[in-house]
Amino acid sequence: MKYIYQDSTELPVQRDFIEDLKSFIDITARVIPLENSIIELKCKNKEALHELNNRITGMDIFEEKLSSLIKKLVKDIGTEDLIPCTDAILITCSENLGRKREMLAIESRKIESGAAHEYQKIESKVLEVLTPFLISGIYGAEKRFELSGSISGVSGVMEGSVSGMQYYYRLWFTEEPLTVEKLIGSLSLPGWTRTGILRKEEKIKMQDLSEFLVSSLEYDSEKNIRLILENKKASRKFRIEGGALNYFVYEDDREITADKELGAFVDVTSLIKIPEKIQNYLRENIRTYTLSKVLLDEEDAVSTNQIFDCLKVIAEQYGVIVHECLARGHNKEEITIKMEEADGTRTEKYISKAEMYSRLSDVGSEGVEIAEILGVDSRAQIKDSKYLIV
Secondary structure: EEOOOOOEOOOOOOOHHHHHHHHHHHHHHHHHHHHHHHHHHHHHHHHHHHHHHHHHHHHHHHHHHHHHHHHHHHHHOOHHHHHHHHHHHHHHHHHHHHHHHHHHHHHHHHHHHHHHHHHHHHHHHHHHHHHHHHHHHHHOOOEEEEEEEEEEEEEEEEEEOOOOOOEEEEEOOOOOOOOOHHHOOOOEEEEEEEEOOOOOEEEEEEEEEEOEEEEEEEEEEOOOEEEEEOOOOOOOEEEEEEEEEEEEEOOOEEEOOOOOHHHHHHHHHHOOOHHEEEEEEEEHHHHHEEEEEEEEEEEEOOOOOOOOHHHHHHHHHHHHHHHHEEEOOOOOOOOOEEEEEEOOEEEEEEEEEEHHHHHHHHHHHHHHHHHHHHHOOOOOOOOOOOOOOO
16 A cells, blocks of 8 residues: 555655544544643642641741730730740640641641542543554654563563654563564574584584574664574573664674674675564564653653643644645645555545644644644644654
8 A cells, every 4th residue: 555645746654644643633632631631630739738738827827926925915014923824825726726737737638649649540541542642653753662572472662752752652462482483584693513523623503593582672763673582591692783784693792793704604684684574573463552651851741741742743743744735735625645556546535624623623722723733724834844754
């Protein structure tokens, strides 16, 4: 399947942009009210805590002024006979206000504890809503994967970043060991071995690593890799790292590719194919995934209520393609793409600016601002910008 504009120019991202656009509008409509509810709840709790603190402060001021007033009266009258009475007054006042202050402090702690629980529930819902979209719906994001394997299976993390925004996923794969064969197919690497019955000699022997386990895997959008391979007894370990046309192979800490004799037996062609095979494995074998964290300028965007700002970052990326769809399309009121099958058959898919604006404006002022960034509001003007293609 090929995705193209109406003038037959290929889209910079080979994805169903209309569906991604609809998904983006949908999560915007779901996430903004959640974030706003947290902000409203924080304001409400802040006011309640402020009122309690004011009452406590008022008691402190009253107690202090009462003490000063009584001491002044005693001094003005000048008799010690009043001291037992004034002491009793101050003690009674202190005891009563102390009990009341403790009650207010308990109420304050309850509000803080309950608020934290409420925030956590809503924040978890925000991450849940964003989970299916962020993993593949952000264009131009640089991604980095780290996987670890064992006998019980494979798990890992994915980090994505674009324009100051970062997001992290926990990944789970099939519940079985990841072998070299399953990840990249057959692979053999050279090593020295002693052969001969009567006279031992060191010779180079190619070892088939197909049954070796992948204990660690790192991969990024630039197709740089770092693989650690171990046999089932963990008695032998190989490391492959590099990218583009430069790869380095190690057995333990000894570099095979630096050895003139061993290096000549390394099949560089097979190493160059590894990143693509890793990419295919990641695409086909992720079983479940969960969004664990979203950052904006290195701050937790969920707890600091900056998810709306994150959506604006995504809208800027989408807005560039919206602008191109309108510029290259026949109908300036619709965002249209074409999908071309392998046999040349073409179909169109579109969404109107009016529909997008209507759905986003229902969200409120934040939705209207997103619509302006996307370029589906008459007042909006999209600036030319560049973005990476994943």
